[in-house]
Amino acid sequence: MTETMDVTGSAIGRPLRRKEDARLLHGQTNWTDNIQLAGTLHMAVLRSPMAHAKIAHIDVSPALERPHVVAAFSAKELGELNGAVPCVWPVTDDIQMPPFHALAVDKVRHVGDCVAVVIANTKYAAADALDAIDVDYEPLPAVIDMEAALKQGSVAVHDAADGSLGTNRCYDFPLKPTGDGSFEAAVKAAGDDAVVVKRRFINQRIIAGFMEPRAVVASPMGMSNEMTVWSATQIPHVLRVLLALVTGLPENTLRIVAPDVGGGFGGKLQLYREEVLAVQIARHLGRTVKWVETRSEDMVSSHHGRDQIQDIQIAATKDGKLIGMKVDLLANMGAYLQIITPGIPLLGMFMFPAIYKMDAYEFSCTGVFTNTTPTDAIRGAGRPEATYAIERIMDELAAELGMDPLKLREMNWIKNTEFPYTTVAGLAYDSGNYEAATERALELFGYDELRAEQEQRRASGDPVQLGLGISTFTEMCGLAPSRTLGALKYVAGGWEHCTIRALPTGKIELITGTSPHGQGHETAWSQIASSILGVPVDDIEVVHGDTGRAPYGMDTYGSRSLAVGGQAIKKAAERLVEKARIIAAHQLECSPDDLDFIQGEFRVKGDPAKAQPLAAVAFEAFTAHNLPDGVEPTLQAEATVDPNDFSYPHGTHLAAMEVDVETGKVKIRKYVAVDDCGVQVNPLIVEGQVHGGLVCGIAQALYEGVEYDSDGNLLTASLADYLIPSAADLPSFITDRTETPSTTNPLGTKGIGEAGAIASTPAIINGIVDALRPMGVTDVKMPATPENVWRAIQAAQGGAQ
Amino acid sequence: MIPVAFDYTKPSTVDEAVQALIAGGEDAKVISGGQSLMPVLRLRMAAPSVLVDVGGIAEMNGVSDDGDHLLIGSNTTHHDVMNNALVKQHAGLLAMTAATVADPQIRHRGTLGGSLAHADPAGDLPTAALALECVMVAQGPKGRREIAAKDFFVDYFTSALESDEVLVAIKVPKMGDGWGYHYEKFNRTAQAWATVGVAAAVKRQNGTITEARVALTNMGPSPIRASSVESALAGASASADAIAAASTSAADGTRPTSDLHATAEFREHLARVLTKRAVAQAAGV
Ligand SMILES: Cc1cc2nc3c(=O)[nH]c(=O)nc-3n(C[C@H](O)[C@H](O)[C@H](O)COP(=O)(O)OP(=O)(O)OC[C@H]3O[C@@H](n4cnc5c(N)ncnc54)[C@H](O)[C@@H]3O)c2cc1C
DSSP: OOOOOOTTSOSTTOOOOOTTHHHHHTTOOOBGGGOOOTTOEEEEEEEOSSSSEEEEEEEOHHHHTSTTEEEEEEHHHHGGGOOBOOOOOOOSTTOOOOOOBSSOOSEEOSTTOEEEEEEESSHHHHHHHGGGSEEEEEEOOOOOOHHHHHSTTOOOSSOOTTSSOOOSEEEEEEEEEEETSOHHHHHHHHGGGEEEEEEEEEEEEEEOOOSSOOEEEEEEOSSSSOEEEEEOOSOHHHHHHHHHHHHOOOGGGEEEEOOBOOOOTTTTSSOOHHHHHHHHHHHHHTSOEEEEOOHHHHHHHSOEEEEEEEEEEEEEETTSOEEEEEEEEEEEEESSOOTTGGGHHHHHHTTTTTTBOOSEEEEEEEEEEOSSOOBOOOTTTTHHHHHHHHHHHHHHHHHHHTOOHHHHHHHHBOOGGGOSEEOTTSOEEOOOOHHHHHHHHHHHHTHHHHHHHHHHHHHHTOSEEEEEEEEEEEOOBSOOOHHHHHHTTOSSOOOEEEEEEEOTTSOEEEEESOOOSSSOHHHHHHHHHHHHHOOOGGGEEEEOSBTTTOOOOOOSOTTOIIIIIHHHHHHHHHHHHHHHHHHHHHHHTSOGGGEEEETTEEEETTEEEEEEEHHHHHHHHHHOSSOOTTOOSSEEEEEEEOOSSOBOOEEEEEEEEEEETTTOOEEEEEEEEEEEOBSOSOHHHHHHHHHHHHHHHHHHHHTOOOOBOTTOOBSOOSTTTSOOOOGGGSOOOEEEEOOOOOSSSTTOBOOOTTHHHHHHHHHHHHHHHHHHGGGTOOOOOSSOOHHHHHHHHHHHTTTOO | OOOOOOEEEOOSSHHHHHHHHHHHGGGEEEESSOTTHHHHHHTTSOOOSEEEEGGGOGGGSSEEEETTEEEEETTOBHHHHHHOHHHHHHOHHHHHHHTTSSOHHHHHHOBHHHHHHHTOTTOSHHHHHHHTTOEEEEEETTEEEEEEHHHHEEETTEESOOTTOEEEEEEEEOOOTTEEEEEEEEOSSTTSOOSEEEEEEEEEETTEEEEEEEEEESSSSSOEEOHHHHHHHTTOBSSHHHHHHHHTTTTTTOOOOOOSSOOHHHHHHHHHHHHHHHHHHHTTO
16 A cells, blocks of 8 residues: 555545555455354255256255254245245336245255255365255256247246246336337338338346355354344345345344455345355354355356347438337346346336437336246346347448448437437436547547458458447446335335544544445545545545444445445535534634635635644544534544436447458457546546456357256356356457546546446447448347357358358 | 365375275276366266375476487476477477467466376367377386377277376377478367367478378367378378368368357368368468
């Protein structure tokens, strides 16, 4: 920690190295698996090897004969303690919300479903004893494909409440046509001038792939009633509420700690069954219970994401003016509804119209149960899916109209003079400058030169063709105004909290309700507070992720931490200065209005020699020997902020893709990302988030995709088969930022954590399709593996080799 | 992902290792770099009762010049193979192939002998060994024997080694003058196994290919020589057209599987394209 603050300037906007890195890089870390408490018992989970089966018979008692085994439970033994895992987003009134118990009762519904647990003195003994559990499965036919699941007479993943055959239709969400009426009417009104392009895109299922596996330690503390739960989670605060509801343990006795958390990407925005099991069994046995998943378990049991079939139609006039859009989604829920499973595609609902102006928009979504691992949020959650569809179809429309895809976008996007702008989906975009981001991106990319090279390669029949992919995206972030969430039937708010304490020794304690798991909040939050308090960044300690020390918060996901949590920091810091001002004025014998607060000290206007630094005020507040009447001792302030609205980061991403038409292998020749996330608190952290996001989105485009066989076995069950790219597979990204401050929050910030993941997937696929369009290719299945690309070429050429 | 409990022994001579294998019976397993065996154990696809770690046997490490061939100890790591001056000089194809294996961490632990004994159809080094016509030196209860590469790779993950035999060293014939070589590996990410790989060694004289060896990775249960390509190339002109023509038969006689990374049909297509590329590189065309 060598960065010293120059207190003459604001700490906001500085590319400071992350405070937390020295500790993380030197292994001075505290992952959940590092929590070693005396007498800990270890839990191992028996998982279903079948996608759908009746549990005809189960007997855990043979496991008790194994060495070091202390207990074993199936749903039967667990009884009342077998809590139901909640879903907090019932998107429609008539949504089907089947029971979802920590341990499967009577039936298993996906490979990896939790069937029983063994508790032993060592993790090895627990794992070894699993095979002693006697289970008879009566296999049932499995339904994996969404369209098959919706067919009349399909096997039902869940029986109906009355015991009759259920339906796999979880919900139908129709959005009433917005704008000037229905899509069809708008197209009709345009008459002969209307061009309609219709596509089906498959946004495949992916796995979050966090580096640290899930882990939980539940410890009844004995001396008090407290149950302390360490969990590798993104959401300690939400977890506390939900665990209280599920287990019946009084919330005021639950303390949740998210220690160092090694990545989440949405995959740890969850209340997992294993967390419920660990808590309930720890409570039952009065002993500490620990569970750390293996990678093999992670692949089948941590929630998956995406998995939509998108039928999308877009209409424009012949000269390229957009008329409207219609989107019909099938969204795969998997076998059960997890925390916000049904709501994910609805986050996308708002984003299909993206940055474009049009007059008609229709949307519907059907949530479908299948015998697969449940889905839920993964980086971007609904928005990458929407952005993929709109940015892909804009290219298809451009091809249909014979226009340059960039020109088509430019013609239809919201001009920088038109903000704030309410889109056809009903969102009020606060600010943006698509022109500026695009201009900068084109400059960095060398668009015209690359187009010329593309022509050349086409003319010479080069076996390596070149394609240019465009993605001019926006996203909504900063979840979320609580009233809006309420209107969407989401059972929680979207506020955020901060408490700041000026300690008598001059140090600052900043307590945040956000829960970082790799994002660098400790540094960025210190910068925000430093810019207001005038205290060096290194004198600020950020406390997070422990409901015992940071009792209020709504945690970290949906690019909300800065956009929402940042506001709370600012407000709390300002309140602290105001309280300090009153104390300082008393000490300096002047009126509070006669004080300037500059570089961390109160100075009497016109007499700068008379001054008192914040630290001195803090000490006065501590001794309380000489405080003004009515002022309470201690110097601290808090703020809980509910955001006014979302904010809308945007950007222009350009990908130059080389496609080997003989082998189908693609290479990213050049990738330019110009993002606009409003004011950057720390550009170095922004850069890191952009890189990580890009890799996530590119991975979906080119490498990652969950595959099941028709019996519901996960084929991509290890990292040898589910390919996650590394630095060796990716180019050096060319990045830059434009800065259009948000008008919905006082710091002017927007989110950046998900932007890269949202923008890059369509840029890559558009680039590949652009390279191959002269060969007749109009789409490539994701991930665009060599074989998928090769097959697209073969199909376009009628199978000729 | 937690292996079943096992015993562990670390002999210091080949004789002791063989004794340990005999004592352990069918359930004993040699461990060298552990880069293939450990994943198998962690996934509980195997549960040997004793692991015989050959890593401490001095004789099994390093590269020496042995006249018309190099003698490479089984335990020599991929990293050492790819950087060894003798290997680079006399068996460049092997060095080049070793450099394509996995990533630096794995190349520092994984060994040439382990890779050959593992006989993974997607392994790269077995293919190079087949193209180079290496000879494996194994020791068992009955003493030492030599096994030619073409007889060594028997089936999926099955070599000609008996369960009580240790692979001690690999004899790699030196490539003489006039040979060019190339290993063309096709994979989906830099760390991934080969979808298909092609090892080519070509001898050229005055614009003509006098001899060619072409071996394929992951085109069947074991690495396989593309013999019809080899015979089509022998005596052909070292030209792009001749090479392309010869390569059309690269998939003949192969039995590739379909898996997540490619269908058999695509693998056959790749074998033809990659053979053309590998041979062209090897022939300097
Ligand atoms: C992530 C990853 C990626 C990889 N990618 C590739 C790749 O792209 N290409 C590739 O070719 N390989 C790849 N590998 C495998 C790697 O090359 C291994 O190093 C090699 O296959 C095995 O060598 P080892 O020394 O680790 O053998 P071990 O794992 O120790 O043993 C492997 C097998 O050989 C037997 N064995 C080992 N030594 C002897 C001996 N002296 N005598 C008799 N039997 C013996 C063992 O009993 C065992 O059955 C990869 C491995 C990993 C983990």
